[in-house]
Amino acid sequence: MRVNFTVNGRPQEADDVWEGESLLYVLRERLGLPGSKNACEQGECGSCTVRLDGVPVCSCLVAAGQAEGRDVVTVEGLADYARQRACGTGSCGTPLDEAKGWQAKGTDSQTGEGTGLSPIQQAFIDAGAVQCGFCTPGLLVASDELLERNANPTDADIREALSGNLCRCTGYEKIMDAVRLAAARQSEGV
């Protein structure tokens, strides 16, 4: 079957989709977006987390056909998504750091290549919250959504929001640090 939906702001059409196929498979194997990771395929690990009409879900548990006509944001589109959100709240324009780091090269808002990082991605790097990196895309999408609805989360809020994302490397402490850092930067407007 054919599935039409929007991914990272761009209309997409996937052909020859098997009816039992997951949204995750379509994203990775048919649309060339391997950022969302395929690990447990049963909703246990959260490494395939994407936003479906704004709501964080495990894309491995969404049948591709259920995404028809809907809006998906993957980790590849997170920087754009965060930038547009910032625009909506009035702090538009190119941030100073980004302007300083500008390079004359092609960008692709869909795959995320060549684009800047979202604040949560930068915070993960700065806090050392990435080790093997396999769980990172899911954690980024989940953390970004947390900070979108809760600008000043407690540690309990962070733990709760990330309780569906498994990391086997970090022991979570650095991930907690990263989310706290992103929250602090967000509230200071840097």
Added chain:
Amino acid sequence: MDFLRPASWEEALAAKAEHPTAVPIAGGTDVMVEINFDHRRPEYLLDLNRVGDLYQWEVGEDTVRLGASVPYTRIMEELRAELPGLALASHTVASPQIRNRGGVGGNLGTASPAGDAHPALLAAGAEVEVASAARGTRLIPIDAFYTGVKRNALQPDELIRAVHVKKADGPQQYSKVGTRNAMVIAVCAFGLALHPETRTVRTGIGSAAPTPVRARAAEEFLDAALEEGGFWDNGKIITPSLAKRFADLCSAACNPIDDVRGTASYRRHAVGVMARRTLTWTWESYRGARRTAEGAA
């Protein structure tokens, strides 16, 4: 495999009538796991995501009519006052990602003894609204809904439309045993609801018998003991011996198995512990509310 995408409830019922083997999929948190692992290759998938009615709920005089696909997240956030037991149970479901997709209709459709919603529904009192194109709507009492391990009272051409849950008239509690707070399939679970209006107590036990069950002997014992001691009126503390007897009867209502998550004897023991605790919590809350009411009067 065919993917059926009805746009309305009527279309969904028509599709189910035409293809009784069609597997309904809403949140997908059970069905997709089975497909991903090749445990199931249904001939038809019946996608219910476009049937908007299933995502609505209505708070009535005595009950909440909860659409089958209302996600657990919404139950937690919006129905805590009316359905406290179910809201607590919803919060123990898996993770935010899963709670954003899954709903009570799926729990009922799968009818796993480990479904988190079941003990809360049994304790609160509920009826399952099901419908078919041929015979229209019928209400199945929750006590008659679970018929075996992953079996329920649905006919092949029927779909679950909603569950009518009694609004709380007293404190409710829910307790679940697992190895961590998130992403846990219950080792066993227990729901308890005090119903001061009828002066009854109702229970629900999960993962400790082939189906979710009530501890009826325990309920009858406690109802009689509370009545006899005038507890509902005098608001006395429930004595340890009474709580112990209630807990023992709840344990006795179990018919558990040994499996990877726990042994039968552990489950029986844990259900007793949860029964005692949830009784104490709800009764303390009832006494507190009584005192406040008296103080105000």
